[in-house]
Amino acid sequence: AQSVTQPDIHITVSEGASLELRCNYSYGATPYLFWYVQSPGQGLQLLLKYFSGDTLVQGIKGFEAEFKRSQSSFNLRKPSVHWSDAAEYFCAVGISGGYNKLIFGAGTRLAVHP
Amino acid sequence: SQTIHQWPATLVQPVGSPLSLECTVEGTSNPNLYWYRQAAGRGLQLLFYSVGIGQISSEVPQNLSASRPQDRQFILSSKKLLLSDSGFYLCAWSVPPPNTEAFFGQGTRLTVV
Numbered sequence: 001a002q003s004v005t006q007p008d009i010h011i012t013v014s015e016g017a018s019l020e021l022r023c024n025y026s027y028g029a030t031p032y033l034f035w036y037v038q039s040p041g042q043g044l045q046l047l048l049k050y051f052s053g054d055t056l057v058q059g060i061k062g063f064e065a066e067f068k069r070s071q072s073s074f075n076l077r078k079p080s081v082h083w084s085d086a087a088e089y090f091c092a093v094g095i096s097g098g099y100n101k102l103i104f105g106a107g108t109r110l111a112v113h114p
Numbered sequence: 115s116q117t118i119h120q121w122p123a124t125l126v127q128p129v130g131s132p133l134s135l136e137c138t139v140e141g142t143s144n145p146n147l148y149w150y151r152q153a154a155g156r157g158l159q160l161l162f163y164s165v166g167i168g169q170i171s172s173e174v175p176q177n178l179s180a181s182r183p184q185d186r187q188f189i190l191s192s193k194k195l196l197l198s199d200s201g202f203y204l205c206a207w208s209v210p211p212p213n214t215e216a217f218f219g220q221g222t223r224l225t226v227v
Contacts, residue, residue, distance in 0.1 A: 041223065043221045046217070
């Protein structure tokens with residue numbers, strides 16, 4: 001069965017520090033992979049996506065993610081975190097079969113210390 | 115450009131009362147539409163999806179139902195709410211496959227008391 005695992009429930013970093021959020025997926029075919037961000041009480045905003053091609057994808061707000069097929073991973077990175085990056089981050093795998101279905105991880109809540 | 119509207123933003127309802135959440139999409143035609151629920155501290159679970167008017171598929175058995183009376187309108191309903199229906203409900207849309215990117219509304223916080 002398809003699944004997404006985000007091993008870190010909470011992460012705290014200092015402003016200006018680098019960030020890596022982990023994501024592992026289980027899916028038999030070539031995955032479509034996404035990272036979304038959710039501010040408190042808000043909907044989800046797409047940060048970046050991987051469909052095919054270059055395994056390092058750039059997104060909005062200075063985020064990037066690297067697809068590693070051998071490790072079934074799609075980790076999200078940012079070289080220097082800003083206080084406004086504090087939010088919850090969701091990794092998702094897209095399954096296409098007549099409709100588009102996203103399977104989400106449980107999310108990682110990021111706190112940023114000044 | 116495409117936009118998605120979802121309302122109300124917040125709702126407090128007593129147990130046993132009915133529910134109606136509405137979602138509309140602008141700027142696109144024949145979108146796939148979705149209802150997700152987010153329980154506290156958990157990820158998002160797909161409840162319903164629709165690939166066209168009147169076509170509704172349910173992902174999980176539950177106390178809720180969905181309808182799509184118009185191409186860009188998606189409604190989540192219940193005849194009698196349960197305490198366990200509390201959560202954050204998100205409507206989303208996407209273009210038909212193979213592009214599986216979804217765009218989300220701002221969500222409705224439902225508290226059943």
